[in-house]
Amino acid sequence: MIDWPAEIERTPEGERTRNKNFKASLGSTTIDLSTEMGRLEPDNWRASIGNQHTKSNGLPRHNAKPDDPGFVLRWTKDGEQYAVACDAYDRLRDNVRAVYLWVRETRLRGNRPVRTAESEFAAARLPSADDVAATDQPHEVLDVDPDATESEVRNAFRERAKHSHPDLGGSVAEFKRITGAKEAMIDE
Template structure:
C-alpha cells in the first residue's frame, strides 16, 4: 500500500534570497523532537498564536493521510519548509507565511518555523509589541499565488536565545516575576498538563537559572 504522495519542487518565492546549500548546517540548538513532532509543532504554535495553518510546503513526498508532514525517510536536496496560515478572525483571502531553509534538514527547518511563531507570541505576551504588528511581519500581499509568495518571511533563528525572551519577561524583572513566568511555561510545556513540549523544559530551566543568578 502506498503511504506517500509525490510533491513537486518547493514553491519558494522567485527572486527571494535562499540559503546556499554549502551554508546550511544542523540546527545548533537542542531539538529533541522527532520528525513528525517537529512538523506537528508548527500547527501547535500557530494555534497558540491565534492562527490557522492552511498548508505546509516542502519538496518531498508527503503522507497520504497527512499532507502537512513529509515522509520520515525523505532527504530532499532542498530542505526548505514554508508554512502558510491565516488569523482566526481574518477573511479566508488574508494570508501569511513563514519560511525557513537555513538548516540542513526538513525537521530542523520545520522546528525553526514553530519556534519563530512561539517567540512572536511570547513577545506579545510581555507587551513588546501589538498582535497586529507581529502578524504583519508575515503578511502576504493580495493577488495571485505568485505575487503572494514574494513577501514570505524567511526564518533564521538565533541558536542562543536571550533568557528574557525565553520566559517572556522584561529586562530587570524581579525574581518573583521570573519564577512565576517559569512556572506558567513549565505547566504549558509539561505533558501531564496536556502539553506536548517536554523537550522545552530544559531551555526554560536554563533561562530561569541565568536570570536568578
C-alpha cells in the first residue's frame, strides 16, 4: 500500500492524464532519482508505490505496474521531514519522472546566489509531530475514551503501531502522531 502523506490531496482516478512529454523509461528514471537524492545528501530517504515490486529503498523496479500509479518520495534532512508526491498521471513512470524533475529543479535553485526567507524545499516540509498533535485530541487519535485507563491507551497504541510504524511500512509522521497521543494520555 502506498504511504501517501495525509497533507497532500490525491488526484481522483478519473482525472489522471496520459503524459506524452516524458520519454525516459521507469528504470532510467529511478536511476536518475537515486542519483539526485545522493546529490541532495539527505539523512535518509525512501520511496513508496502501490505494490511491493520495489528495490530496498522503495523505488520501483523497472517492470513495476501497480494498480495505483501514485508515487511518494520522503526524506529527512537536518531533522526536518519532507515529502513530495505525484499521482496526476495514469502511469507510474510519469509520476516518478515528475517527482524526479521537481527535486532536481528545486535542488538546482539552491545553487543560485538568490536568497529567500525559506529553504528551496520549504514547500515539501511536513508539519512537525507537535503541529500535527495540536490539531487532534489524543483520545481521538487513539480512538479511546477521554478517560481511558493506561492499559487501554497502551493497547490502542500497539494496535495502531502495527500499521503506522515506519519499519513496518508505515509513515514516520503518523507514528509520531500516535506516539505523541499515547504520551499525552499517560503522562510519559
